[in-house]
Amino acid sequence: MLMNAKFYLSRLNEEGWYYGGLPGLQWEAEQARKQKIDFLRKIVNELYNDDRFHEFFYACINCGNCTAVCPAFRFVDFEPRIVVQKVMHAKDEPELIYQMMDQYIWACYQCYSCWDVCPAHNNPGGLVLILKEIAVRYGLDSAKKALEPYSKIVYKITTTGTQITPDMHTTIALFRDWGPHKAELAKNIRIDRKAVPVPSLNSVMDKSWKVDEQTMRELMIIHKEAGVWDSIRNTLKDVADMIEETAKEKGVK
Amino acid sequence: MMDKEILIDFKKEEISITKEDQKLFQKLVEERRAKLAKGTIEDYLKMLEKMKELEKKGEIIIHHVNEEYQPRLVKTLSGRIKKIPTVELWQHKSCGQCGHIPGYISALYWIMNELNIPYVDDTNQTSCTAWNYYGSGTSNTLAITAVFLRNMHVAYEKNAYPLIHCGTSFGDYKECRFFVVMNDEIRNKVRAILKKIDRDIVIPEELVHYSEWLHVMRNEIAERKKYDVSNIKVAVHAACHTYKLMSEDYTYDDNILNGIRPAPTSSIVLALGAKLVDYSTWYDCCGFGFRHILTEREISRSFAYFRKIRPIVQETQADVLITHDTGCVTTLDKSQVVPLAHGYKETIPVISDSQFAALAMGAHPFKICQLHWHIADWRNLLNKMGIDWQSAYDDYKKYIEDIKKGAKPFLLIPPPRKLQPRVIKGKSIVS
Amino acid sequence: MTENKEEKKERKGQYIIEREYIEDERIIEPEKLDLGGVDASGRWGLIILPRVITDFDHSLVEEVKKLPRGKHIENCWQCGLCTAVCPIAHKEPRFNPRYFIYIVKMGYKSEINKLKGLFIFAKAVVYVLKHVLSMLTQLVL
């Protein structure tokens, strides 16, 4: 066996594949190459055994309908078709999935235009969502980076069942790009909220509307039992602690 | 019916898509796409069949849209006739609307009070928690399905039919219902979780979005119209999650936009007599991006502006952009500030269909329609509608001063209900 | 895109998670931007231009067809065989002959500008020569 065979063979991963990557996207392949193979296989198994997987993926003939309607594709080199293709081949080549987990899947808007037009009933948006859930459950760096600025929302949803609460809009700091009118609103938000004529909304600041204590307890029990706290713990550890603390205060063991 | 005669005729000049063949081509593409979505019909109808079987076997309870809710019939994309309840509604509020642009829900409640529609504004309600599901991937199917069924069970207890305000809640509840009915494993796991908060699986026979309620009530609303809006050019943006997520189950009407596009919101604009204008990026998302609107707004505002605001203003010079979802109003309204500062010119006010209807019916622009939460300039819209917004704003300012001095704020109290809450298996009903 | 640490910090739009998939020239990050009293400079005023192509630009293809070896560019149906056999492509994937023909035929000037200044050709040729020489030495010895 001539020397060059050894050279080529040395470049292949454990699955016996070497990916050059499309022009300009080599870094995806490099990232994936650094991972250990059984970790990649674990991720792919979790994807393939998800309850929704068989509703979201059937076949893909590369027709490109999904990419044609994808909003993210108009600004970012993200294609739902590539997601389905890589998911389709991931069973035999797990490295393909990890290539997307770093940045690719976070570009998706989850708007499901792709699900609406796919001639094979595939749901590329749904596959991206499953991969996001896996990224959060495994606490990948991409999930940490994507959700770090998002932690207050995760806390609010899992403890009060509501989100975008008025108390997050009392200063312009987080919303400078919404301009002077927003600054004006932030200043007198408390009084404006007193003028909202809807009974369950009037004067409420820490939640979107008054939520009963019992309702919040039930919500927290649901999230605890369904394993949401565990996946949050893997990515946003401090948020998970805050959630459990609040839950204890509200009498949820 | 008012809107029968006023048909969208693609050839009319005020819809300023330039080339004739482009319009014909677009019409054909949409007709094909409407049929394409029919491809998923079989699974959907199978799901509805299986839901009935599960009810017979006693595995689940179905919250039927029976006579007491005075249902009206609409056609869905799948051709199936859907029953839309009109009274005794359980308001499933949206966290984005309530926390951010309350004009949505206050206008809707005001309209319902005007039409004397009894409803329940419940505090035993959580949002659909899709911010954890689609937004961040921290949730999973079990959690969001359990939250869905918990809310539906509360509505069932109160004997009020759930009316869902947020497009995303409507979309993901359709998805959850599909999986809870079709996937036995998920159903059993969810039942176990619900047992822990001693509730059971109650699945609504129809999942109804509030825009569908406005659709079926559009003529009663049009009759109470106070302002003439016939000179207002309105562009409509349909929220993706209402008609693309499980696309079979949203209202389509052959007389409105040829039955190719969803009827709600467009129908109420036509019923009110305003001019509905069409634009080329109709099918596009608003740029909400779920996570992007909060933590990566660079993407959201660029998309919303270059793909939505700019094409609409350039192609149609519309006076207002109307949509029926939280995320869309927030994204389209707030994303115009930075591009304008960069020197782009196009801008357009963005409000919800409930606000537009309430304005046309003469509701107070600020006390009821809460327009002051919206950033894109709505002043010349109100001028064009003939609403003296300046005096209304001074009136609102005075009202704010009174509240500061301790006056009790005016609240929209729902009309009294006729139906009694249900007693289930001896469980004491939380009033 | 392996870049050194400092350059990464000032890189435009660095807070965007899917940053690697957006070309630099499409990101406009203002040094100073004032929104009626609110300071929205830097990340707060950043906008991204769309990459939607509104018209196909055939000038490049016409230019190539005039070249003596360029007449057959119209025949290419992107089968990928040229890249499949190209030793340089397998070492330096940014050098993708099929992709060069594709962007010329489609007239994607932005993609072509990306390739300028990348000395991938030289790097790759050096690799091939090294590789071939090592094989020859093995055969000869």
Added chain:
Amino acid sequence: MLNDKAILVIGAGPAGLQASQDIAEFGIKVVLVEKNNELGGAPIRWKYHTLAPDFVPTEKVLGPLINYAKNSNLITVYTNSIVESYERKDDHFNVRILNLKNKSIHYEKVNAVIVATGFEHFNAAVDPRYGYGVNPNVIGINELEIMISNGKILRHDGKIPKRIGFILCVGSRDKATNQWCCTVCCGVSIKQAIEIKKLIPDSQIYIIYMDIRTIGLWEKLYWESMEEHHINYIRGRVGEIYWTGEKLLVKGEDTLVRGPFEALFDMIVLAVGMEPGEGTKQVAKVFGLNLNQYGFLSPRIPNIHYDSGKDGIFLAGACVAPMSVEEAISEGSAAALQAIKYVMQKSKKVP
């Protein structure tokens, strides 16, 4: 009367057999000349296990045709024979048939001729990229069909392959070899891929293609292969197959997802296309039929296959253009009808 008439059918493939049966059932004698030893043409010669798109066993389709040809007293069969020359009389042909095995000569008087000499698979050794014939475990879809019929897919070392790659358009759509598309190798390869998946459930099967052309009702093969059998598809070409001593290192490019790739395969199947067979060239020379630029018999009008342009001579099947078994059979009937009409007109039966 008709029963003293006879029609010569050259080539006992699906087209020839169907033509012979139709003519015989009409009561006209048939002289069936076949170059090889057995009847049935390519499907039998390469022991096709089943036919696309519905996996109908070849036996079920061709078996009755072959048995009819063997048992019908109106059909005289000459195997291992070719038509060496012919003499044109005003209402019949005198045909000289040479038996290649025992060199015996036979003369037959026929009133019309149907040419149904079929196709040959492209010899992949002509295209050096794949190392066909040099690299072990690089086989053609025809050889694979034999393996599937025997129910055992084995490598050269007797082991069961895990990762199998199909490379489509071998020798086809290529100016260096055959410029045309053989219309069937997509459907046939996918059918075989599904059959292999049934024989070896945990195998990884890749189909490397430029375009998937599963025309008409064959499309369901493409979708089913992904939905139920999890066959992988790579859009691109293979540049080189290198035998590393134990596996095949395949170098190619995936134009849609992976870019340039290299992968180790246990077995590579080349979807070899169709080209005009030796028989077609020989018959064309004998009867003076003209060939088109690709070497297929060219009818007077390209869209009407049976009309050869020469009086009394009709064409049918893959000798005119690449086609599937089902099309060849229907072309056999078409040519038979024309030949019968021609014979009856000559004997003044039809106005």
